[in-house]
Amino acid sequence: MSLRERDLLYRLIISQLFHDGYQTMAINLMNLVNPSMSCGPSARLLKLVKLGLSIADDEQDRPVTLEGDNIAPGTGIDLEIESESSTMAPEAALYETCYVTAHKAACRTAAFNTTDVERMLAKSVSGADHTNQETPQQQMEAHPVIRTLYDHTAEVTCVDFHPDASQQILVSGSKDYTIKFFDFSNPSVKKAQRSIPEASPIKTLNFHPSGNYLLVGTQHKTLRIYNVNTCQCYVSAVPEDQHNGAVTMARWAPNANYFVTSSVDGSFKIWDAVSGRCVSTFESAHDGAPYVLTSGKDSVVKLWELSTSRCLISYTGAGTVGLQTHRSNAVFNHTEDYVLFPDEATKSLCCWDSRNADRQRLLPLSHNGPIRCFVHSPTTAAFLSCSDDNRARFWYKRPISD
Structure with missing residues (x-):
């Protein structure tokens, strides 16, 4: 206010x-x-x-009508308002694998195009009997993988879709020190239409909700904001605003008033999107002591209150079998009723009630290596898991009518 x-x-x-x-x-x-x-x-x-x-x-x-079980992003958890109705979202244990795709090396990143989930589901809902009766040409046309793009010379570390569905643009960052923009509307074009060189390997990137700006974090401690149209780079004029180590994650708030970054220095920062200044720093966020959800290598997921800079809820129970060695991320489901986090040792998905931290049933993720990236659809009950076993798995909750 x-x-x-x-x-x-x-x-x-x-x-x-x-x-x-x-x-x-x-x-x-x-x-x-x-x-x-x-x-x-x-x-x-x-x-x-x-x-x-x-x-x-x-x-x-x-009456509530949800076409295709989809909801609009933006509504979510509010701990100041007591929920009067039971959650409509399924817990993680009810999801099932819809599709598995193989890469030639470890799969490290994934992103959802929120308008295109139905295309990914199309092959699954047809059923196994129908798929077996298809000709090879029909199976190829129904294949969920519609494009394979090549233009990086090293590991791709992050990808993001342009928020405007009419702009079929995909941006990617890599350890080859470049940011590349791909137009995937043309199936014959597999190379990037534009490239931005950087001084360090790219760790994370995220489109501004308008699509006009790109938030970029690299192995260097300085956060970048690029104008997508001119490729001009902006950084904070105050060096003290920056992290003390590499930026590991950067995300815009849905209203674009703020953005949040995390770093290997153990802190995360809230930034004002207009001035580009850091407005709050949470030091040693995982050192044992509207909201931000974070996770650390201690396998503890925490929900923080921005106005008071305090931890409201800790979601515990993951990592009890073995120590976590790789960085992973915790996410909300599409309604923010559940918090999801992949357990590295058991290769299963941990799920908690976001309001009271009650732990739900585990979901085996069927990977043979550590899960290095986990992303949930913001509009429907579906998620992607990427692993060092060279596999990316697409999961969703099959509607009851099926």
Whole structure:
């Protein structure tokens, strides 16, 4: 809430108190908050409350329709509001493998195109009997892998889709010190249309929700922001804002007002997207002591409150069989009702209730190596797991109607 909105709220409260005859309370509050304008008796606050309650009742009575079990991203966990209904999302143990694809080397990164999940599901929902009756040409056309792109000379470490579905653009970062932009609308083109050289291996990247900017973290401690159209690079003017080690992850907030970064120095930072300045640093986030979800090599997942810089919930139980040696990531499911984290030792998926940290059933991920990347769809019950066994597995929760 902005200062202007808060001032209006206080003026409405004072006017309502005057209207209801509580002059002493109104005067005391007015002396405390010093409103910007005089406050005469008014029942406007009461009318606004009635209007808000009527709208809330209408929305609650409205039937929920989810086409294809998809939901719009952006709504999620709010610990200040007690949930009155049971979760509609399935727990991780109910997911099943839809498709497995093999690479020529370890698979280290993955990304969802939120508008294209149905294409990936198409082969699975047809059933095994139908697939066996298809000709080789039909099987090739129904194959979920629609493009294989080549242009890097070293390991690809991160990928991201352009947020505008009409722009069929994929960006990738690599250990070959380059960022490359691919147009995958043309099946005959397998090379990048543009390339940005960097001074260090690329560790992470993420498109701005508008698609006009790209957040880039490298082996160097300095965070970069690129203008996608001009390829111009921006960094914070204050060196003290930067991490003390390589940037391991960088993500924009859905509203694009902030972005968050993590580093091998054990900290993560919240940045103001307008000024490009660091506004909060969480030191030693995994040193034993709206929200940010983090995970460390201690196999502990934590939920942090940004306004107070404190850990609200710790999700424990992973890593009890063996120590974690590789970096992995924890994610919310598409409704943020569950927290998911791949256990390296058991090669299974740990799942917790995001509100109370109750541990759910494990899901064996069927990989023969450590899971190096794990990403959940933001709109539906589906996820991708990538492993050093050269395999990427696509999982989803089959609808009951199937």
